[in-house]
Amino acid sequence: MDRAEVETRIRSLIAPFNKKGADIADATTFAGDLEFDSLTVMDFVAAIEDEFDIIISMNQQAEIENFGQLVDAVCKLSDK
Amino acid sequence: MTGDLFSKFDDIIALRQSLLAGGGEDPFSLVMEKVLSPTRAICNGRDTILLGTYNYMGMTFDPDVIQAGKDALDNYGAGTTGSRVLNGTYQGHKECEEALKEFYGMDHAMVFSTGYQANLGIISTVAGKGDYIVLDIDSHASIWDGCALGNAEVVPFKHNDIDAMEKRLKRIPEGAGKLVVLEGVYSMLGDIAPLKEMIAVAKANGAMVLVDEAHSMGFIGEHGRGVAEAQGVLEDVDFVIGTFSKSVGTVGGFCVSNHPKFEVLRLVCRPYVFTASLPPSVVATAATSIRKLMHGGEKRAHLWENSRTLHGGLKQLGFQLGTDAPQSAIIAVIMPDLQKGAAMWEALLKEGLYVNLARPPATPANMTLLRCSLCAEHSAEQVQTILGMFERAGKAVGII
Ligand SMILES: Cc1ncc(COP(=O)(O)O)c(C=O)c1O
Numbered sequence: 001m002d003r004a005e006v007e008t009r010i011r012s013l014i015a016p017f018n019k020k021g022a023d024i025a026d027a028t029t030f031a032g033d034l035e036f037d038s039l040t041v042m043d044f045v046a047a048i049e050d051e052f053d054i055i056i057s058m059n060q061q062a063e064i065e066n067f068g069q070l071v072d073a074v075c076k077l078s079d080k
Numbered sequence: 081m082t083g084d085l086f087s088k089f090d091d092i093i094a095l096r097q098s099l100l101a102g103g104g105e106d107p108f109s110l111v112m113e114k115v116l117s118p119t120r121a122i123c124n125g126r127d128t129i130l131l132g133t134y135n136y137m138g139m140t141f142d143p144d145v146i147q148a149g150k151d152a153l154d155n156y157g158a159g160t161t162g163s164r165v166l167n168g169t170y171q172g173h174k175e176c177e178e179a180l181k182e183f184y185g186m187d188h189a190m191v192f193s194t195g196y197q198a199n200l201g202i203i204s205t206v207a208g209k210g211d212y213i214v215l216d217i218d219s220h221a222s223i224w225d226g227c228a229l230g231n232a233e234v235v236p237f238k239h240n241d242i243d244a245m246e247k248r249l250k251r252i253p254e255g256a257g258k259l260v261v262l263e264g265v266y267s268m269l270g271d272i273a274p275l276k277e278m279i280a281v282a283k284a285n286g287a288m289v290l291v292d293e294a295h296s297m298g299f300i301g302e303h304g305r306g307v308a309e310a311q312g313v314l315e316d317v318d319f320v321i322g323t324f325s326k327s328v329g330t331v332g333g334f335c336v337s338n339h340p341k342f343e344v345l346r347l348v349c350r351p352y353v354f355t356a357s358l359p360p361s362v363v364a365t366a367a368t369s370i371r372k373l374m375h376g377g378e379k380r381a382h383l384w385e386n387s388r389t390l391h392g393g394l395k396q397l398g399f400q401l402g403t404d405a406p407q408s409a410i411i412a413v414i415m416p417d418l419q420k421g422a423a424m425w426e427a428l429l430k431e432g433l434y435v436n437l438a439r440p441p442a443t444p445a446n447m448t449l450l451r452c453s454l455c456a457e458h459s460a461e462q463v464q465t466i467l468g469m470f471e472r473a474g475k476a477v478g479i480i
Contacts, residue, residue: 039445042217042236046244055251057212057233 007071026068052078104426107437118457131452132436137298138457139329139369148368149361156360168357176367188342195323195333196222201351204230211257249285258287264307265295269402270410276311290319298327298373324366379456386454393467398480413450421448427473
């Protein structure tokens, strides 16, 4: 799966969680720009895990702060 | 200039001040001036019914338990001044572990200084680097801290969601070790886990299973062994974690297991090794209490009766509760928000009733809860008095 496809699919998964309709770029942060709280993070991560059939452990989540990092991590995880 | 490391707490300090600005009593600095029985105390000068102490079986004032503690104080002194693996294992610690083995019908028992440390120690030691811990998102802080202390990959799933758990187990890379961590009773809402189904899924996917039965010991299941016993799956649980700070009525924690190599944990589990063991009086009260709990059938029946009466009564009054039916000895009353919750808590205290105020972030879905935990020593009459207090306070605060 190429990066562009992963990005498109994650964009559509974010939509229902992006309550304020903020613009999303690689540098958009989840905690800061999108104001995700811990419950939103859990639901959002679960949606991504199900879409790509992967696990993003809490340890890995700790390294993912913005949209670009998430796309990269998903690319790497779904490549395995 | 040095930066103030405390500035990160400013939001919490502000929230607390805004709550207290109303002139109310501080829900988090209550003092029990005198304790009259498992169900009554003098709190802030008032005679108060205790409905938030997790003293489920009322063992704190059991005469045999108290006598055992006094004898141990006389015979063994006030404390051990040492680790379990050095000079801190007395006859009483071994007897306490024997009592636990008998209580659960298991081969091994390890007593820790608290239940918090039992979770910390077992989880961080059993699941190592490269292993996966799959746990319920509503797990107790001690379980989360056990995950944080260790080096395993941590994978949470939605509360009590069997499918979500199964999907995650199936995605774990082949060959990795797996530990599923569940609780029998979840203490925030007082709901129980579908352990039978969840443990079957865990085993089918090659995982070991740890169940924290802190809030079910002594009360749920035919012998009071917990939710796993009640659902007929205790045999399939690899590690049961428990505490002496609830039904047992003192302080301490433990893990029981049938794993043939269990005893090695005494050497490698840091929260077991690097802390002093429980005082002789504490393990003596715990052992006596555990043995009495084996024969607590009648008390268990009365506690269930209390739980059903309080749940039904509160529901009828129009309160919103954490579960549709009573599933444990915890009844959680859901408050509309933190302000109203604090006001209701204070109104109840002025009526002479102590309940537990729980608020975010400790609560699921950011709820504010008044948690009621019943005791087998609450009389049927006290439960009716409690319902009257809830009715008056609820109307005064405008919740019902
Ligand atoms: C589910 C659960 N596990 C563990 C503990 C910790 O027990 P202890 O009070 O013995 O540290 C508690 C209670 O606080 C609990 O609710």
